[in-house]
Amino acid sequence: MNIQVYFTVIFLVASSSSWLSMVGASPGSLSTAILMRVDQSGKGDYQKIQDAIDAVPSNNTELVFIWVKPGMYRExxxxxxxxxxxxxxxxxxxxxxxTWNDTGGIFDSPTFSVLATDFVGRFLTIQNTYGAGAKAVALRVSADRAAxxxxxxxxxxxxxxxxxGRHFYSNCYVEGDTDFICGNAASLFEKCHLNSLSEGSGAITAxxxxxxxEDTGFIFLGCKLTGxxxxxxxxxxxxxSxxxxxxxxxSNAILPQGWDDWGDTSKQSTAFYGQYKCYGPGAITSKRVEWSRNLTSQEAAPFLTKNLIGGNSWIRPTPTHFKRASTSISNNVNGNT
Known part of the structure; x- marks a missing residue:
């Protein structure tokens, strides 16, 4: 493919969706990203995603856009x-x-682990196919400013x-049965769909x-809960918490009590669990545990913006230009186009 045409295709794909590239400290250019391609057929710069990531220099200071062609990447x-x-x-x-199939500790089992700041994931399925009954993390995010x-x-x-860290999830689909969104990040989930596979009283969040x-917590705005x-x-x-x-x-999959204290009643006075202007058969608050909160407009206000994640300081539009990687990043860049 002619590289100019390729850049045009990538730019149109990126521009067709209202996504934001998230970065914090200023890289070399805010509008231009280095383009690297992953294609299992061998027509890209790399055949494996990890190989492309490994090719990015340590202490990288430029935006790097790794475009992954469709396929099942068992990595x-x-x-x-x-x-x-x-x-x-x-x-x-x-x-x-x-996709990967692993269990064990929560820091050992992830299919995909993000340890670097200013990471963006787009249009990906990340899954751990181990199955029910054991810890099996699909995605671990242990870094600041990830989206x-x-x-x-x-x-x-x-x-x-x-x-x-501070994280932003937009229009994502997250599925599991037990504590399937867990951790101590400060995260905003916007227009996400959470689907519980629990057949009993499995918790969506932990x-x-x-x-x-600690200025952390999970905020869900305009989301959808099913089960x-x-x-x-x-x-x-x-x-x-x-x-x-x-x-x-x-949906009616949400149990009327809504929340559980994990067998420790002392946490009832310290946990902050709130609900504001939610709707649907599972949103009725009259039977919620008495220590949860039906928030007033004033109480909810701090959670209805990106302030919890400081998003206004590190959310920025996608780069508008792409360039080929230098030979110092990719020895294969002069291959198939």
């Missing part, structure tokens, strides 16, 4: 802490699938380890805020 992937400013993008989540757009994150227990001094049978909104992994659902549709 256990890590974005190392010394490789910031990477965007990993498919063109459609249902056709660009990263995911129109991704599908699939497993059963501990699907999304939303560990540390937020781990451990002191009132196979029945589920709780959350339970407190940390004593000061904080979760707020606002303007969110809740």
């Amino acid at each position: 256990k992937i890590v974005v190392p802490a010394d490789k910031p400013f990477i965007t990993l993008s498919g063109t459609k989540a249902t056709t660009t699938i990263i 995911f757009f129109e991704c599908r994150i699939l497993s059963h227990q501990d699907t999304l380890l939303d560990d540390t 937020q781990r805020r451990e002191s009132p001094a 196979l049978k029945s589920a709780l909104l959350g339970r407190p992994w940390g004593d000061y 904080r979760v707020v659902f606002a303007f969110t549709y809740m």
Whole structure:
């Protein structure tokens, strides 16, 4: 393919969706990204996603856009802490699938681990196919300023380890059965679909805020909650667990009590579990546990913006230009186009 035409195609794909590239410290250019291509058929710069990530220089200072052609990528992937400013993008989540089958500790089992700041994931399915009954993380995010757009994150227990840092999830689909969004990040989920596979009282969230001094929590704005049978909104992994659902549709899969104290009544006075202007058969608050909150407009206001994640300071539009990688990044860049 002619490289000018290729850039045009990539730019049109990026521009066709209202996604934002997230970066913090200023890279070399805010409008131009280095383009790297992953194609299992051998027509790109790399055949494996991890190989492309490994080719990014340590302490990288430029935006890197790794475009992944459709396919089933059976890889256990890590974005190392010394490789910031990477965007990993498919063109459609249902056709660009990263999959692995593993269990064990929550930091050992992830199919995909993000340890670098300023990471963006777009149009990807990230899944752990181990199955029910054990910890099996699909995505671990242990870095600041990470964003995911129109991704599908699939497993059963501990699907999304939303560990540390400030994160933004937009129009994503997250599925699991037990504590399937867990961790102590400060995260905003906007227009996401959460689907519970629980057949009993599995919790959707297990937020781990451990002191009132921590400015962390999970905020769900304009989301959709569905389930196979029945589920709780959350339970407190940390004593000061904080979760707020606002303007969110809740199906009848959500149990009337809504929340659980994880067998520790002392957490009832420290956890902050709120609901604001949610709707649907599972959103009725009259039978919620008495220690959860039906927020007033004033109480909800701090959670209805990107302030919790400081988003206004690090959310920025996608680059508008792309350039080929130098030979110092890719020895294959002069291959097939």
